[in-house]
Amino acid sequence: MALQNIILASRSPRRVELLAQLGVHCDIVPADIDESSWPDEDPAQYVVRLAREKALAVASLHGHRGLPILAADTTVALGQLILGKPADADEAMAMLARLSGSIHFVHTAVALYQAGEVHCLLNSTEVEMMQVPVAVLADYVASGEPMDKAGAYGIQGRAGRWIKQINGSYSGVMGLPLHETAQLLHAW
Template identity: 50%
Template sequence: MSSTLFLAFISPRRRELLRQIGVDRTVVEVNVDETPLPRESPAEYVIRLALAKARAGHDNLGTRSATVLAADTAVVLGDEIMGKPADKAMAATMLRKLSGRTHKVLTGVALVGRVEETRLSVNRVSFRNLEAQEIQAYWSSGEPRDKAGSYGIQGLGAMFISHLEGSFSGVMGLPLFETAELLQRAGIRPLRPWITEEDLNE
């Protein structure tokens, strides 16, 4: 038996990814402190935040019949978690650090309803060497301003990536394989809009 699905995120990129698999639901706003805990690993960090956001959304709705989906993404270089840049200088510093190196992008996904489940997507992204003029031009495009690590794989930032090992959608912010798996376990069928009566009767 499926339940009503809500999204504990407003990210247009994540909603776009969900629409790819036929899922577009109501958003429930949440406010969660995203400060990393002492000695917390990046993997523990993204799972904790995704679960906290899903729990907060479920609590805000006040109904047990609701199921809430949440996600959190971190760009990690070594042990450093790179968040969204506060300004141009911070974005330039992040991009210089990523230039010519391989980093990880971790995305935690959580579903909270009758049960709680989480999944983790781990991806490795390699950047080519970036020139100072490219970094300046990229900031001027406006794309880095709301992106973890100061770049977006789905936009102009794709030009910097020489190699990707893992999930494109996971780097974008919502790994569709893991997300679909969680939804199906909760009785929510992502492909429903494209399933015909003929398909069901086969």
């Protein structure tokens, strides 16, 4: 894939790094939307909706530049429970305690806006986390690492050692599934 320029509707340094692996340069223009879930909203539907809304929000402000706009959203789901970014250390600890010893899903939706259209793809990855001692979880929360991550953990960081196995996309768990992203970019 040749070097492409896009607008990335995200502040995530992980997404910028992952896009670089695809040979994509991006201008960062974060989307400012309400990320609240709707009552009875399925976690996969939730991330698809947010990715679309982010792309459209940035397009409404910056669509005149003519560059494609890429947006993504990631959530961790324990059953139908949506675990987004923790608001504080107590919430991070509660999320991690729930995920410890669980099999859960990480859903990441990627949306691409170009020429008035939004196309979206979803990646869902099954993740098995070992049982993690409470003291280890508390130390991790105290490090601050979980605070900007869905489900309060990053597979690419210290919490990666707790992941027994994944069935799906490692980059999707990081926040930008490379396969789906490349498919969207290639379609344009």
